Amino acid sequence: MQVLYNANIHTLDDNYPVAEALAIGGGRIIAVGDDHTIRSHCEGMAEFVNLGGKVVIPGLTDAHIHLEHFAMGLQKVDCETSSRGECLERVADRARSTPLGSWISGHGWNQNDWAAGFGSAGDLDAVAAQNPVYLTAKSLHAAWANSAALSLAHIDRDTADPLDGRLGRDEDGNPDGILYESAMELVSRLVPEPDVDQLAEAILNAMPGLWRMGLTGVHDFDRRRCLLALQILKERGDLNLRVLKSIPLEDMSYAISLGIHSGFGDDYLRIGQVKLFSDGALGPRTAAMLGSYTGEPDNKGMLFLDAEELVEHGRTAVDNRLALAVHAIGDRANHEVLNAFAKLRERERSTPGDKNSGSRQMLRHRIEHVQLIHPDDAPRLGALGIVASMQPIHATSDMLMADRFWGERAEHSYAWRTQLDHGAVLAFGSDAPVETPNPFAGLHAAVTRRRPDGRPADNGWYPEQRLGFKEALRAYTTGAAYAAGMEDRLGKLAPGYLADLLVLDIDPFECEPDQLLEIQPQKVMVGGTWVV
Numbered sequence: 001m002q003v004l005y006n007a008n009i010h011t012l013d014d015n016y017p018v019a020e021a022l023a024i025g026g027g028r029i030i031a032v033g034d035d036h037t038i039r040s041h042c043e044g045m046a047e048f049v050n051l052g053g054k055v056v057i058p059g060l061t062d063a064h065i066h067l068e069h070f071a072m073g074l075q076k077v078d079c080e081t082s083s084r085g086e087c088l089e090r091v092a093d094r095a096r097s098t099p100l101g102s103w104i105s106g107h108g109w110n111q112n113d114w115a116a117g118f119g120s121a122g123d124l125d126a127v128a129a130q131n132p133v134y135l136t137a138k139s140l141h142a143a144w145a146n147s148a149a150l151s152l153a154h155i156d157r158d159t160a161d162p163l164d165g166r167l168g169r170d171e172d173g174n175p176d177g178i179l180y181e182s183a184m185e186l187v188s189r190l191v192p193e194p195d196v197d198q199l200a201e202a203i204l205n206a207m208p209g210l211w212r213m214g215l216t217g218v219h220d221f222d223r224r225r226c227l228l229a230l231q232i233l234k235e236r237g238d239l240n241l242r243v244l245k246s247i248p249l250e251d252m253s254y255a256i257s258l259g260i261h262s263g264f265g266d267d268y269l270r271i272g273q274v275k276l277f278s279d280g281a282l283g284p285r286t287a288a289m290l291g292s293y294t295g296e297p298d299n300k301g302m303l304f305l306d307a308e309e310l311v312e313h314g315r316t317a318v319d320n321r322l323a324l325a326v327h328a329i330g331d332r333a334n335h336e337v338l339n340a341f342a343k344l345r346e347r348e349r350s351t352p353g354d355k356n357s358g359s360r361q362m363l364r365h366r367i368e369h370v371q372l373i374h375p376d377d378a379p380r381l382g383a384l385g386i387v388a389s390m391q392p393i394h395a396t397s398d399m400l401m402a403d404r405f406w407g408e409r410a411e412h413s414y415a416w417r418t419q420l421d422h423g424a425v426l427a428f429g430s431d432a433p434v435e436t437p438n439p440f441a442g443l444h445a446a447v448t449r450r451r452p453d454g455r456p457a458d459n460g461w462y463p464e465q466r467l468g469f470k471e472a473l474r475a476y477t478t479g480a481a482y483a484a485g486m487e488d489r490l491g492k493l494a495p496g497y498l499a500d501l502l503v504l505d506i507d508p509f510e511c512e513p514d515q516l517l518e519i520q521p522q523k524v525m526v527g528g529t530w531v532v
């Protein structure tokens with residue numbers, strides 16, 4: 001048993017919101033109280049850890065991450081440099097530790113940030129001639145390859161530009177190594193996918209970074225290979241992160257054949273919701289809209305699944321105790337998804353004593369992103385018990401695009417305050433690697449609606465949507481736990497709860513909002529074990 005004492009503990013338990021000491025045993029919290037009571041009860045039975053007045057909060061969960069892509073991304077050469085030469089040096093470094101002939105992947109370059117501008121295949125050949133090299137641009141709309149990669153892809157001066165793409169060429173018409181848009185695929189499809197063991201290794205290497213940011217759990221939206229890798233780590237006793245794993249729609253029938261419900265697994269690796277996409281995204285203006293995009297009278301985006309189709313899939317899911325997580329960005333998509341959830345909730349209510357299950361915990365359906373919602377639809381998540389799974393940092397990253405493409409409708413976008421006021425449970429995440437998974441960056445965005453550089457204004461973008469710190473923290477703790485069906489044991493520091501917690505030297509309840517960006521947990525505990 002361990003006793004943490006002399007601490008300023010924010011428990012998020014309404015019965016005992018602030019405490020001084022915690023007793024921990026068997027991976028769980030045994031008791032919460034003041035120093036004197038806890039210490040005198042545990043005298044001689046526990047190891048005592050004096051936290052020197054530091055702050056303790058529950059461990060945080062990123063409720064929307066792509067763990068495979070995030071972990072694999074960390075393995076790539078980081079090409080986000082201030083000069084082209086520095087990027088080439090990093091590639092040279094990597095080449096020295098890479099077997100001859102093996103691929104070198106990188107990401108993050110932006111020729112606009114480089115005085116020297118675009119690089120060429122020849123530049124890469126000079127530092128890594130013996131390895132095919134493929135480096136994607138930060139925008140993901142272009143890539144930079146060396147001659148070895150071009151030759152494996154059979155790209156030469158006679159290669160025609162593909163539809164919706166272009167090969168960069170030098171003055172003699174020879175490919176220069178830059179691939180635009182769909183031309184990227186000519187090379188990217190040759191880059192070998194990681195095998196499961198490599199992915200397990202990559203996730204193992206990514207975990208410490210996640211802990212140091214304050215994450216003790218994630219809800220993952222990658223696929224089968226990621227689940228396999230997580231199982232390997234778990235078998236080895238190396239999975240010190242609570243993972244809720246979604247199932248892609250096309251694999252739903254297999255889960256049903258096996259008789260798997262949402263919630264199958266244990267407190268470390270647990271099956272979550274079936275993931276569906278109802279529309280596209282804001283950037284490419286493919287999010288499904290009730291009205292046209294500003295300045296594009298003919299464009300209302302793309303609806304992939306309407307309410308009827310969603311109900312069709314959803315019926316099969318809920319009859320088999322599988323919950324849904326539906327990606328919905330535009331106001332039309334959110335409208336259709338809510339229509340479908342209304343029908344599905346009715347069905348769940350009207351089929352008590354379901355033949356497949358005795359469990360009657362309400363299925364934890366969720367909408368991923370909820371980026372733009374019509375005011376008439378806004379109250380419906382709360383009313384139907386649908387979790388609003390949102391990513392605060394998207395608001396500050398996307399605000400200029402949202403203003404431009406949605407105009408005044410942006411008033412109803414990234415509207416977490418509205419959702420909370422209507423009684424929806426919020427679960428916050430990052431969508432990493434699209435954005436940083438650092439939850440304190442997300443907390444900052446949620447309470448300020450401002451970028452770290454202060455834009456767009458002191459009181460933020462649509463400031464009426466700002467949250468208080470505690471409300472935002474709940475979305476990363478109790479809200480995420482609810483979305484996983486684990487609210488009876490995760491997200492709070494209360495007796496019987498899993499001992500996942502952070503020790504901080506800045507009190508996020510007291511500090512200036514901008515200081516949230518500086519918070520780095522001093523110590524991190526998962527299941528009673530210090531991992532940082």
Ligand SMILES: [Zn+2]
Nearest residue numbers: 064066221431
């Ligand atoms: Zn995502």
